[in-house]
Amino acid sequence: xxxxxxxxxxxxxxxxxxxxxxxxxxxxxxxxxxxxxxxxxxxxxxxxxxxxxxxxxxxxxxxxxxxxxxxxxxxxxxxxxxxxxxxxxxxxxxxxxxxxxxxxxxxxxx
Amino acid sequence: xxxxxxxxxxxxxxxxxxxxxxxxxxxxxxxxxxxxxxxxxxxxxxxxxxxxxxxxxxxxxxxxxxxxxxxxxxxxxxxxxxxxxxxxxxxxxxxxxxxxxxxxxxxxxxxxxxxxxxxxxxxxxxxxxxxxxxxxxxxxxxxxxxxxxxxxxxxxxxxxxxxxxxxxxxxxxxxxxxxxxxxxxxxxxxxxxxxxxxxxxxxxxxxxxxxxxxxxxxxxxxxxxxxxxxxxxxxxxxxxxxxxxxxxxxxxxxxxxxxxxxxxxxxxxxxxxxxxxxxxxxxxxxxxxxxxxxxxxxxxxxxxxxxxxxxxxxxxxxxx
Numbered sequence: 001x002x003x004x005x006x007x008x009x010x011x012x013x014x015x016x017x018x019x020x021x022x023x024x025x026x027x028x029x030x031x032x033x034x035x036x037x038x039x040x041x042x043x044x045x046x047x048x049x050x051x052x053x054x055x056x057x058x059x060x061x062x063x064x065x066x067x068x069x070x071x072x073x074x075x076x077x078x079x080x081x082x083x084x085x086x087x088x089x090x091x092x093x094x095x096x097x098x099x100x101x102x103x104x105x106x107x108x109x110x
Numbered sequence: 111x112x113x114x115x116x117x118x119x120x121x122x123x124x125x126x127x128x129x130x131x132x133x134x135x136x137x138x139x140x141x142x143x144x145x146x147x148x149x150x151x152x153x154x155x156x157x158x159x160x161x162x163x164x165x166x167x168x169x170x171x172x173x174x175x176x177x178x179x180x181x182x183x184x185x186x187x188x189x190x191x192x193x194x195x196x197x198x199x200x201x202x203x204x205x206x207x208x209x210x211x212x213x214x215x216x217x218x219x220x221x222x223x224x225x226x227x228x229x230x231x232x233x234x235x236x237x238x239x240x241x242x243x244x245x246x247x248x249x250x251x252x253x254x255x256x257x258x259x260x261x262x263x264x265x266x267x268x269x270x271x272x273x274x275x276x277x278x279x280x281x282x283x284x285x286x287x288x289x290x291x292x293x294x295x296x297x298x299x300x301x302x303x304x305x306x307x308x309x310x311x312x313x314x315x316x317x318x319x320x321x322x323x324x325x326x327x328x329x330x331x332x333x334x335x336x337x338x339x340x341x342x343x344x345x346x347x348x349x350x351x352x353x354x355x356x357x358x359x360x361x362x363x364x365x366x367x368x369x370x371x372x373x374x375x376x377x378x379x380x381x382x383x384x385x386x387x388x389x390x391x392x393x394x395x396x397x398x399x400x401x402x403x404x405x406x407x408x409x410x411x412x413x414x415x416x417x418x419x420x421x422x423x424x425x426x427x428x429x430x
Contacts, residue, residue, distance in 0.1 A: 057356035058210035059263030
């Protein structure tokens with residue numbers, strides 16, 4: 001399951017062991033980076049890699065967060081685009097998606 | 111995902127293990143996730159510029175040579191343009207906010223300081239307001255012709271070329287806001303320009319120090335690593351985390367005792383040491399190349415309708 005900024009606010013159902021990939025624009029050398037939290041234990045964060053879109057000084061790119069649906073349940077992913085040294089209330093963007101994980105193992109489905 | 115006390119302590123341990131002398135702050139997104147440790151960013155050089163990795167290699171080479179050079183050259187052991195005999199030639203710390211406009215901020219900061227040095231107008235002098243706060247928006251949104259400039263970044267050379275060919279208006283003529291936008295300076299812009307007459311790149315530590323000691327700040331660029339966001343003071347050196355990309359700042363001094371450059375960042379005054387930071391010689395490509403503003407073709411002064419037509423140089427200062 002691949003999600004983008006257009007999926008902000010979405011409610012998604014996935015199967016256990018399925019991968020959820022969320023790609024969001026970010027320009028880390030401005031100091032603003034995505035801070036991500038996931039409620040509950042239905043999801044496990046596997047990675048959050050960053051790749052620049054271009055190569056110039058000050059260029060931004062995409063943050064790609066990869067979650068694994070590890071057990072049945074519902075988890076809400078909250079992400080805030082903010083500077084780590086500033087008040088979280090000063091976040092300039094937010095992203096939320098709710099993921100319901102069913103008990104059917106995605107890996108056994110193949 | 112939030113940075114735990116253990117992770118914060120790990121960063122402290124990494125600082126201590128490397129004998130680094132800087133203070134990481136406790137913030138909540140520094141250690142974003144394990145994947146950050148694996149990521150490696152690509153980078154290719156811009157026109158006539160070194161790649162970030164080339165900058166780091168060259169800086170490390172410079173770093174080794176510093177001690178030899180220090181004994182053979184006559185520049186001072188420390189320079190701080192925020193305090194030159196009680197006078198500051200460094201303008202206020204700005205905030206680029208969410209746009210990748212650091213090249214404009216590093217360039218404008220260096221232009222502002224250079225103009226003040228040439229004219230003998232410190233920020234804290236009675237006539238300190240005579241020289242304008244220059245417009246990063248004009249430089250970035252008018253000079254950077256690439257599409258989506260806030261995400262695509264820029265280069266110091268083209269920024270300086272624009273400052274030479276077109277010039278930069280005061281901030282009041284084109285106030286900065288983050289976000290891609292049209293080139294829209296005020297209607298009186300042609301009569302409010304500060305134009306440099308030339309610029310050059312400096313590639314040796316001795317010349318960087320000589321310029322800083324006698325002429326003013328320099329533009330520089332370096333690699334931002336994950337631990338840099340946590341800097342709250344001391345002399346930064348990279349100890350942990352992957353590279354996030356290139357960043358441009360103004361170098362406003364150095365200190366041989368600390369073995370570090372003093373730089374003015376554009377992340378507001380809430381980061382680092384009031385918006386400034388010390389970075390170790392040879393770290394992160396900081397001293398591979400720096401760029402100098404040689405002189406000005408014209409310097410707009412506040413309250414005047416036209417820029418001065420008289421060439422300005424250190425040998426020919428204009429008394430305001």
